[in-house]
Amino acid sequence: MKPTKNLSCRHAxxxxxxxxxxxxxxxxxxxxxxxxxxxxNDYANQLPDQFIELGxxxxxxxxxxAGLGLSGKNAFLCGPACFYSARNVEQIKNDIAYSNANVKIxxxxxxxxxxxxxxxxxxxxxxxxxxxxxxxxxxxxADFEETVLATRYLVQMDGPVYMRLGRSPVPDxxxxxxxxxxxxxxxxxKDGSDCTIVATGETVAYAVQAAELLTEKGFNTAVLDVHxxxxxxxxxxLAYAEKTKCMITVxxxxxYGGLGGAVSELLASHRPTPMRIIGFQDEFLPAGTSQELFxxxxxxxxxxxxxxxxxxxxxx
Amino acid sequence: xxSHIQIDTIHNISKDIRIKLLHMIYNAKSGHTGGxxxxxxxxxxxxxxxLRYDSxxxxxxxxxxxILSKGxxxxxxYATLAEAGFLSDEELHSYGVFNTRLFGHPTxxxxxxxxxxxxxxxxxxxxxxxxxxAMRDNRESRVYVLMGDGEQAEGSIxxxxxxxxxxxxxxxVAIIDNNKLQISGNxxxxxxISCLKKRWSAFGWNVIEVDGNNIQELIKTFEELQxxxxxxxxxxxxxxxxxxxxxxxxxxxxxxxxxxxxxxxTAISELESV
Numbered sequence: 001m002k003p004t005k006n007l008s009c010r011h012a013x014x015x016x017x018x019x020x021x022x023x024x025x026x027x028x029x030x031x032x033x034x035x036x037x038x039x040x041n042d043y044a045n046q047l048p049d050q051f052i053e054l055g056x057x058x059x060x061x062x063x064x065x066a067g068l069g070l071s072g073k074n075a076f077l078c079g080p081a082c083f084y085s086a087r088n089v090e091q092i093k094n095d096i097a098y099s100n101a102n103v104k105i106x107x108x109x110x111x112x113x114x115x116x117x118x119x120x121x122x123x124x125x126x127x128x129x130x131x132x133x134x135x136x137x138x139x140x141x142a143d144f145e146e147t148v149l150a151t152r153y154l155v156q157m158d159g160p161v162y163m164r165l166g167r168s169p170v171p172d173x174x175x176x177x178x179x180x181x182x183x184x185x186x187x188x189x190k191d192g193s194d195c196t197i198v199a200t201g202e203t204v205a206y207a208v209q210a211a212e213l214l215t216e217k218g219f220n221t222a223v224l225d226v227h228x229x230x231x232x233x234x235x236x237x238l239a240y241a242e243k244t245k246c247m248i249t250v251x252x253x254x255x256y257g258g259l260g261g262a263v264s265e266l267l268a269s270h271r272p273t274p275m276r277i278i279g280f281q282d283e284f285l286p287a288g289t290s291q292e293l294f295x296x297x298x299x300x301x302x303x304x305x306x307x308x309x310x311x312x313x314x315x316x
Numbered sequence: 317x318x319s320h321i322q323i324d325t326i327h328n329i330s331k332d333i334r335i336k337l338l339h340m341i342y343n344a345k346s347g348h349t350g351g352x353x354x355x356x357x358x359x360x361x362x363x364x365x366x367l368r369y370d371s372x373x374x375x376x377x378x379x380x381x382x383i384l385s386k387g388x389x390x391x392x393x394y395a396t397l398a399e400a401g402f403l404s405d406e407e408l409h410s411y412g413v414f415n416t417r418l419f420g421h422p423t424x425x426x427x428x429x430x431x432x433x434x435x436x437x438x439x440x441x442x443x444x445x446x447x448x449x450a451m452r453d454n455r456e457s458r459v460y461v462l463m464g465d466g467e468q469a470e471g472s473i474x475x476x477x478x479x480x481x482x483x484x485x486x487x488x489v490a491i492i493d494n495n496k497l498q499i500s501g502n503x504x505x506x507x508x509i510s511c512l513k514k515r516w517s518a519f520g521w522n523v524i525e526v527d528g529n530n531i532q533e534l535i536k537t538f539e540e541l542q543x544x545x546x547x548x549x550x551x552x553x554x555x556x557x558x559x560x561x562x563x564x565x566x567x568x569x570x571x572x573x574x575x576x577x578x579x580x581x582t583a584i585s586e587l588e589s590v
Contacts, residue, residue: 049452055475055479059471059475060444060472061441067444068445072377075445094433094434095431095438099431
């Protein structure tokens, strides 16, 4: 699939954050030698008084961000998702979440964005990790437009959030004159009756394409964009479980503890429903580009469509 | 703060804090006795002579901030906050009772507590963020962070030390409660941290050594810092673990030992007789 804009979600984030920070001097961006990776160079040049470089020291950066958040600032701690979901987790749990500091953790180049750089640079555990820490929300926007809207939302809300963004441009799911971003509320991208494909982040585009393939084959599949994984939109997911009787989740994450985990925990307690979890298996990955690794994990429109047909037929 | 509380009064407050914290630990049957007693004089000096705050308005943006990075000395902290008007003496009795606000490490549930602590090596970074925020807002606020000596083994402290001097965060004051003991024994036997002065100086800090159980010396040191500094300051406060109770002093067994009724009585009579 080709991106329709040549800019990634991290560009959407930094462009929006810069616009908002010009208007709101409580906004601070904090980073750890990652201003290039995050695309924060323009922000840093334009707003040096609202920017703090802390060098390659993620623990300190999380603690400093907490101190800023507890002093009335709206701190955006920006750096690679792989490090911001492992190296400084204790600071995130205690200093940010437990102390209720107004800090937005922006994990860029999330999932397998870094491809062949290997598992040190992958974050396929971040959703599971953040889901298990109280008082912190999780957002994975699907495309450029949704990232813009989510970033505007983060600027005006108060409290700890983790938002994961990918490294490369992604296909547009939304068209520019988009709907609003409603925190905690899934977007129903397509209604349907045979099965529901529930996706998050950059996999949403593949879910939409899979539904188109399924339509050609005579199946009527619903598609949900769960941009907020925590708090989870239980109402919409349960309603679609009831309506379509089976579900497929798709995510750029371990099959353990991510979106699939969240949905299956919900369904097991409230409405047991046949489902499949498409994501990365429990292994360190072979070398490959992010696209090659998506194919390896079965995050392709063809594989999602095939799995959907399989579960529909087995659920009959 | 009451800027000119006399030394004798602060001595009495220190004594009251020690008695209160021993009662809390005795009642709860849990607590960090030795490390609470060692830092009482530092807390009393800060809260009754140095820090600018108003316990009726704990969120005043112009207040000075204090972070107890060695969060396990929480009994001394709660007793100090009670003396300073943030907590009632009555509430101190709830320590150790189910569902009390007074956890065994500081939390933001208590007015006057700026951040949760308890996992070591966190407080200096939080304080640094607060100090940078105050600097950039051109506020007069200063930030004081009290660390342990065993805590110096935490790598994150040195990340914060580096960044504080890089940005010349002169309104940040770190204090080490250098009581020379940690849970497993002598700090230098567990992990050698000697030459603290050299280490911190090498990181670009203004370093001062002081007798951390001498209130007069503490006042002089903190008050001299009120003048313009160009760099962050570290105060190495040499203290005695278990200070004020003869059989607890310099005895690692009292790191988190709870006194018996008899020991409590003896301890309090020793403190009251001074």
